[in-house]
Amino acid sequence: MINRSNDRWHQREWELVNSSASFCTTYKSEEALSLRVGDQRNEMIVDLDEYEDFWGGVYKNLVLDSKSYIHFMVDSLKGISQEQGLTKPELAELVVTFVQDIPYSYVLSRDCASRDTGDSPCIGHVAMGILSPYEFLHSLYGDCDTRSVLIYTLLEELGFDPMIVVSDEYAHAMLALNVASSGDYLMHQGRKYYFWETTAKGWPLGMLPPNTKNINYWKIALVNEMSM
Amino acid sequence: MNPNIAILALIEIVSAITIGIFILALTYKIVQWVGRKYYRIQDYNLAYSIFVSAIILAVGIMISGIVQPLISSFRILNQSANTFMIAFKYVGIGAVYIAIAYTATILIGLISTFLYSKLTPIDEFEEIRKNNVGVALIISSILITLTLLSKNGVVLLIEAIVPYPELPPI
Numbered sequence A: 001m002i003n004r005s006n007d008r009w010h011q012r013e014w015e016l017v018n019s020s021a022s023f024c025t026t027y028k029s030e031e032a033l034s035l036r037v038g039d040q041r042n043e044m045i046v047d048l049d050e051y052e053d054f055w056g057g058v059y060k061n062l063v064l065d066s067k068s069y070i071h072f073m074v075d076s077l078k079g080i081s082q083e084q085g086l087t088k089p090e091l092a093e094l095v096v097t098f099v100q101d102i103p104y105s106y107v108l109s110r111d112c113a114s115r116d117t118g119d120s121p122c123i124g125h126v127a128m129g130i131l132s133p134y135e136f137l138h139s140l141y142g143d144c145d146t147r148s149v150l151i152y153t154l155l156e157e158l159g160f161d162p163m164i165v166v167s168d169e170y171a172h173a174m175l176a177l178n179v180a181s182s183g184d185y186l187m188h189q190g191r192k193y194y195f196w197e198t199t200a201k202g203w204p205l206g207m208l209p210p211n212t213k214n215i216n217y218w219k220i221a222l223v224n225e226m227s228m
Numbered sequence B: 001m002n003p004n005i006a007i008l009a010l011i012e013i014v015s016a017i018t019i020g021i022f023i024l025a026l027t028y029k030i031v032q033w034v035g036r037k038y039y040r041i042q043d044y045n046l047a048y049s050i051f052v053s054a055i056i057l058a059v060g061i062m063i064s065g066i067v068q069p070l071i072s073s074f075r076i077l078n079q080s081a082n083t084f085m086i087a088f089k090y091v092g093i094g095a096v097y098i099a100i101a102y103t104a105t106i107l108i109g110l111i112s113t114f115l116y117s118k119l120t121p122i123d124e125f126e127e128i129r130k131n132n133v134g135v136a137l138i139i140s141s142i143l144i145t146l147t148l149l150s151k152n153g154v155v156l157l158i159e160a161i162v163p164y165p166e167l168p169p170i
Helices: A031-042 A051-066 A071-084 A088-100 A133-139 A144-157 B003-039 B046-064 B067-077 B083-119 B124-129 B133-159
Strands: A008-015 A022-029 A162-167 A172-177 A185-188 A191-196 A219-223
Touching (some): A022 A071, A022 A133, A031 A051, A051 A144, A051 A219, A088 A144, A133 A144, A162 A185, A162 A191, B003 B046, B003 B083, B003 B124, B046 B124, B067 B133, B083 B124, B083 B133, B124 B133
Antiparallel strands (some): A172 A191
16 A cells, blocks of 8 residues: 655745746645656666667656656646746746756765765665656655756646756756757757756856866757657 | 847847957057067068967957856846846956956967077067068967967866856765
8 A cells, every 4th residue: 555645745936047037836746656656767678878878768768757747837837937928938947947946956876875965965776866757846856867857848848849968977967958048059950959057046048067068078868859 | 039139149249349349459559569669660560560460369369268258147147136236247257357368368478489489599579570570470370379279278267257156066
């Protein structure tokens, strides 16, 4: 029998990158569903050699598995956007700032004691060191790729053309988005995908942190090839 | 039209043009003054004109590196509401970045010409004064090459003082 006593109500208030507006959303997440998607994630089989291909396979599975579970969040963000009359770039910013606002946590495949996590919370012994979007929304434990996968799923459902990029050299994952902007970007099929750091508040679209500036170290892990 | 991008584009264009005109004009005046005062070099000296052109090009190459950090600073500053403070800080930050890039270019110029003059038996500035175009071309090439080689380092140094948001230790 599944213990449902850890069902949770979450309330988040956050601001856009430029602090021009603040928003609020409330949602309920179920322990049982989180455990179920966690089991799905643990059973995932990805058999690819290249670093970015391997992670791309993991992310793709998580995105496809998650779409039916996170509609409540898509609806909530879409509702806020319609209510406030946000433009498309502002809607993207709404989604990303919502996730940026959630404090960074380590998600490790090994024990948390095995590395220095500073003051940040840590959850250990997670297969491949990543949580699925629903698990993230339930537990609020999210590292760089956990966040990127959630945002990717939300943005894709909202009609955007996102990308997840990974760097073996920087041991980091990040979102990239095909919208008009300025700053640092990656070209893919003639389109510009601007980097978007998701692990902390205040990072605008198109601004790579200075210690991850070498664009040659960033590889495409996941992109929707059907997007136009 | 996306107004945010249009504003950024305008700031980038205006910053580049104003900084460019001011810095390049200042450089030209300083170099001409130094040439006349210390080396008695006249304006019509072709060798010195080549050398001056290389200095201006080197300054341009180095100063072009501050545009992106400057735009990043503006985007970060733009998160605060006070427009007057944004403008004030933007000008202040821009001045600091220019000072760093300009100082770096001068140091590179001085070091490169000093080292080259020590490695060769001739007096390079005397040769330039005598309108020796060959010597001017070689010194100019050294200056531009060293600027290109060191530009990334100087830009990284400037990036280090851009007020980026904090990042967790990933």
